[in-house]
Structures are given as C-alpha cells and as structure tokens.
Amino acid sequence: MTIANTIGKEGVAMDNMLTNLPHFLLGVGLVLLILEVIMGFTTILLLTLGISLMLTSGLMYVGIIDESLLSAFVVIAAVDAVLTVIVWRPLKMLQRDRTPKEVKSDWIGTTFDLESDVAPGAPGSARFSGVMWTVKTAIPITQGTTVEVVRVEVGVLHVKPAGS
Structure with missing residues (x-):
C-alpha cells in the first residue's frame, strides 16, 4: 500500500x-x-x-x-x-412471554342496552360506538337489558347487568 x-x-x-x-x-x-x-x-x-x-x-x-x-x-x-x-x-x-396484563380501558363502566340474548358459552353481539363487538357474560342476560362493561379484550366486551 x-x-x-x-x-x-x-x-x-x-x-x-x-x-x-x-x-x-x-x-x-x-x-x-x-x-x-x-x-x-x-x-x-x-x-x-x-x-x-x-x-x-x-x-x-x-x-x-x-x-x-x-x-x-x-x-x-x-x-x-x-x-x-x-x-x-x-x-x-x-x-419469555409474560402473562397478559389486564386492559385498562375507558369502556369499563360504560352502560348500554343489549341487542341480543347473551349467556355463558353463547356470546352475543352489539354495535357500540360504531363497532360490532362480541359480547360475553358469566350469567344469562336477555335482550334489551341495560348492561355494564366490566372487562375489555380485543373486539370483546365482557358485561354484567347494570346495577348488580
């Protein structure tokens, strides 16, 4: 060089x-x-x-x-x-995958009226805030009941009857 x-x-x-x-x-x-x-x-x-x-x-x-x-x-x-x-x-x-963290969402505590019957193992659906959501519950709830959102997952609202 x-x-x-x-x-x-x-x-x-x-x-x-x-x-x-x-x-x-x-x-x-x-x-x-x-x-x-x-x-x-x-x-x-x-x-x-x-x-x-x-x-x-x-x-x-x-x-x-x-x-x-x-x-x-x-x-x-x-x-x-x-x-x-x-x-x-x-x-x-x-x-390593960690356990999923519970989602903290503004939707928790929101109430709305169910558009279809919902029961454990038989989820329903609801158009809420312009989005079609799958609705799941731990107890049977009939159509038209006012429900409260207790947990949110991607595309899924977990609900219970409002006031209970």
Whole structure:
C-alpha cells in the first residue's frame, strides 16, 4: 500500500476498512449490534456474533492474535460459542412471554342496552360506538337489558347487568 492510498483529505494516514481485517471486523460487529438493537434483542445470534467480531478485532489491534482470516474465524467461533452459552439463559428469560396484563380501558363502566340474548358459552353481539363487538357474560342476560362493561379484550366486551 502506498502513502497516497493511506492519506486522506486531511493529510492523516488512514486504512481502508476493506483492506484492514481488524477494521472490517469492528465495522461488521457494530452493524450486527445495531441491527440487534433495532430488532429489539429478538435474536441472540446477532448479539453474540457482533460482540465476538468486536472482541476479535480488539485482540488483533493489541497483537494477541495474527491478522489472518484463519485466526479470525477460529477466535470468532470460540468467543461466539462461549458468549452464547453465557447469555443464552438470561436472554431467553427476557424473551419469555409474560402473562397478559389486564386492559385498562375507558369502556369499563360504560352502560348500554343489549341487542341480543347473551349467556355463558353463547356470546352475543352489539354495535357500540360504531363497532360490532362480541359480547360475553358469566350469567344469562336477555335482550334489551341495560348492561355494564366490566372487562375489555380485543373486539370483546365482557358485561354484567347494570346495577348488580
């Protein structure tokens, strides 16, 4: 590589990322970590591989390992395997589904008249606020009864007779 190739506009020597293996590994590692953050830590592989690439790059800069592809692949594979074993369980626990939280809605406590009979196991329907809702209840309620919304799910109103 000549001096002309390594001198930038400011006159400072700089290496091309594609011709310097540690720079390349550092760049790819950062890109993988950014992707992992954007995706919300949904894949463990991108996290561990990104960290492995960056650690290998650092080891090359310090001179602990040679700047060769074979050394890089071996160290990246070993570091990635160790990191995966270390972070697998904690990250899986972060990804675990949690119990659904009860929806807090402005609809709870609202009253309206039923358009059809409703019973446990036999939901009805009601047009309420311009939307067709499925109406469910724990006790049988006849058409025309004024009911109060006690719980809301997506597209479902759980009701009880008003005043009870």
